[in-house]
Amino acid sequence: MSHLPGLDLTRLAGWLAAERPGQAGATLSARLIAGGRSNLTYEIGDGERAWVLRRPPLGHVLATAHDVAREYRVMAALEGTGVPVPATYALCTDDSVIGAPFYLMEKVDGTPFRSAAELAPLGPERVRRISLRLVDTLVALHDVDPAEVGLADFGRAEGFLDRQVRRWSAQLAASRTRDLPRAGQLHSLLASNIPAQSAPGIVHGDYRLDNVLVDSTDHPAAVIDWEMATLGDPLTDLALLIAYQKLSRLPGGDLVTDAASAPGHLTEDEVRSRYRARSGRDPAHFGFHLGLACYKLAAIVEGIHYRHLRGQTVGTGFDGIGALTGPLLEIGLAALKEDR
Template sequence: MSDDSYMDRIVNKTALQSYLEIELGAAETYEIEHHQAGHSNETLFVTWGNHELVLRRPPPGSKADTAHDVLREYRVINALQDTDVRVPKTVRACEDDSVIGSEFYLMERIEGDVIREAEPERFSDPDIRERIGEELIDRLAEIHAVDYEAVGLEEFGRPDGYIKRQVERWHKQFEWAFDVTEAEREVPEIADIGAWLDDNIPESYPHALVHGDYKLDNVMFGTSILPEIVGIFDWELSTLGDPRFDLAWVLTYWRDPDDPEPAIPQLIPTFTDRPGYPTKAELVQRYETQTGLNFEGGRFYRTLSVYKLTALCEMFFRRHLEGNADNPMYPQMREQVPEMAAWGLRIIDGEEPI
């Protein structure tokens, strides 16, 4: 499918122009660009006169489930406008599907760098690298410090039972994937990890607003020489839950110098093992100092995080086998998911301590 035809599926340019004229006033300049770096909701860059905007909408054909409910994402970003959390300024939310074919929202565009495969050249000094890790943790601490009742998010989730539901959710995702993938190859270690998680669910935990997908490539660093996070994105999985699971997700995407080779290098950045970057243990220490929360049960949370990522990868493999994806990474899940399972077992066995 050509990019032009796909653009026609995700935005009605004429209808959006009429909407923007009503909401923001007339403009001489009107441009739209499809931002293709994300993997969930669609992101469009919109220039409307002097306004540089970001439009977020669900993928075409999707239902408004938790993973694609952009108005839920708008709600949390809008609620955080007057807090310390680094979120873009919200502009408008639209529930009317007739405008572009789905609900959507608009926020102001922020300039900076999202770190994915490599660090910006200006951040290559070891002393500066240390600050990247500190910024990542400090901004996460600000999310978890939000008084969610005070900002109107008291009914944004059900923190009681959150972790048990997470474990059950990823069990079910594996079951869905295995319905197809087990005919190709089995991964018996997954059942062992799942059983261990069932037996070790924490009885109690702190309640907080959680991001749900917090990691380096979901934050933006500003254009200054010193690393400063100016925006936190991709809030579609945010809810009220256990902040320690957010921290464990950060650690899953962070590599120490002595770590084994990553099972899936396409997903796990490898540059954080360079001189200057904090270790995972130092990130945890920083988080505990900033929040006053102890990373109690860290082995459980790290295992659950790897289990979640492994489930996502096995789902990729099913989509490949069914012909529902053309991502060149997906066929590699045949070998890489078993390697991910081995990673989870190493954490359970204490071979990869914090």
């Protein structure tokens, strides 16, 4: 058995044999699917079957931002709803197995389109269909009644926006390696302009195209990467989706995702209109939500930059990611000022 950063296959095989007797071979192999930007994701196989394993990233993180038990719980709860999710198999909260909590889930066939270059060969018509369905799936998620799927206690919706401002301020402070004066300005504007919240619902927390596996018929096969999911104001998901569209046009935006810049993708206004028409929710005070989304993205990007400087990211493509923090803060400030 080989060893990958953050994954001890020998210990994992022993745990799997005890947890799911007879359902996995004694010899496992693994490959890293995604690393560094969020929870680490591996494909695990025994020669006949394959699963996906998720664990927190290595090094400096806020524990609440990478709670795999919460991620496991929300996906298990959404099975059987109109929201496509992978089947969940087993959760391990014992750090002694691989050094951190982790879970196993179904390996779903589908493509997480991260770049415009990946989407472009499909042509504008298919790209448009994919982006329409991306919005419709978000509406389906926000239509789910948390209590009906056992998630009534999954978060505290009251005061959600205020807590989000404080949470991402703390994340930025914990990851800061340089002076970011615009961060303080944006935080002050957010903290003093918190609007009334829309009707609460399940919030994905990082909804974008490459967190959705798209099947060969251009339909969403599974929504993945639920590590930031909670109960709160669903408009924060819509705003973050649009913030990612803005990021896709920044120099270096492809280090995160530039899929929204592909020909045929819905524009920002079309995304908002489609969401409003299908959900019935009115994105009032959207400048605040967009400002908060950019502040959150800036904190996430700065956290990745922090870990990269310390050699704690797994994978490649992080050298220039810190250059995105400043422009994201500027976009957030502009959005809030337009909202006033």
